[in-house]
Amino acid sequence: MRIEEIYQCFLQCISVSTDTRNIQPNSLFVALKGENFDANTYANEAIIKGALFVIIDDKKYFTNKVKMILVENSLKTLQELATFHRQSLGLQVIALTGSNGKTTTKELIHVVLSKKYNTKATIGNLNNHIGVPLTLLTFNENTDIGIVEMGANHQKEIEMLCSIAKPDFAYISNFGKAHLEGFGGIEGVIKGKSEMYDYIRENNKQVFVNLDDPIQAEKTNTLKSITFGINKIEANLNITSIKADPFVRIKFDDTQITSNLIGLYNANNINAAICIGNFFKVSNNNIKEGIESYVPENNRSQMVSKKTNKIILDAYNANPSSMSLAIENFIQLKEDGKLIIMGDMFELGSETKYEHQEIIKLLEKNISFQSYFVGKYFYENRTNNEYFKFFETFEDLKKYIKYNLPSNKLILIKGSRGMALERIVEFLE
Secondary structure: OOHHHHHHHHHOOOOEEOOHHHOOOOOEEEOOEOOOOEHHHHHHHHHHOOOOEEEEOOHHHOOOOOOEEEOOOHHHHHHHHHHHHHHHHOOEEEEEEOOOOHHHHHHHHHHHHOOOOOEEEOOOOOOOOOHHHHHHOOOOOOOOEEEEEOOOOOOOHHHHHHHHHOOOEEEEOOOOOOOHHHHOOHHHHHHHHOHHHHHHHHOOOEEEEEOOOHHHHHHOOOOEEEEEEEOOOOOOEEEEEEEEOOEEEEEEOOEEEEEEEEOHHHHHHHHHHHHHHHHOOOOHHHHHHHHHHOOOOOOOOEEEEOOOOEEEEEOOOOOHHHHHHHHHHHHHOOOOOEEEEEEOOOOOHHHHHHHHHHHHHHHHOOOOOEEEEEOHHHHHOOOOOOOEEEEOOHHHHHHHHHHOOOOOOEEEEEOOHHHOHHHHHHHOO
16 A cells, blocks of 8 residues: 555544554554564454554454555554655654753743744654654644654664654754763764754755854854854854753843753753744743743653752753763752762763763762762772762662651752662652
């Protein structure tokens, strides 16, 4: 069946699913394969649960010629369907990627543009080869602007995602030490993320650029750019003031924004949203209202108040770049009692030992409060320091906290997703 015919089937459906556990009546179910599963085996179950059509790629499960669509590759069909739909709608698409802050930036852009336009964006972090097509398929004829987050941990992934989403505009939040194992070092990260710039160049589209980032400035100097920067009078948007104590406050033109985001490292995420809103003619007051209405969640730079402690919960993920920025921001906060609880960083490959040692050294240079290190990587590089405590496992940390409960502290919690350090919050008062 041709993609045009499959598209007509899709138009009859109210949603798209790749998981039978969340199928809605009159939806399209796409049976995907993974290393440990084959959703073709659930094709009949999908129909029983109300799927109007089911896309499969294994003919032995082709038992319903009315509702089942047999294709050569279900994943490829999902991606082609998403591209066909995106082009049929003809809306404007903004793509963004980066090592740190892309999800927060995406949410900020969304709340700003939604003040003037019917805007849809990636839900959560569905930003891979499956999530991007599913995001595109949520756009409809009423959508003015689509915002698509793109994640990657290997070369050529951003190139592939851009070929699916075909963005009109792009923004890369930064180039940091994330997924070093897959990218092959920081130069590999820069090359991989810059595939988005390559798409923009080849298709004569436009890019948003933070002039305070020398890599962005260099990589985009031949592209059609909309720029922003701090005290950069040559930029399209000049940010005149930034403060964080602990919440980020930003001034541009005559507008003062007080956000609910903690840390100077979030300033550029906000600045990008201001710049994009400004470009799309959203008024300064509406930009201010949008950003000030955004409250972070899902363990991303959240402020949590307990009985005696205040907690900066930034435990959604971590890499050497975001960890260093979080620590440096925490150090400059004017609080008497401080404590850092940090967990291992993953996907660093051959750089694992070095990068964990560097984080320890960073804190050794700024010893003025206690630091707890959790996980085998930090534990393997433990040092003798009266301000430091090392715990090989989360359970070890939990036992220590039980008998040494901190009080009247400002506590930063930061670690990779696999550490799930947010679990410690319930044990803090």
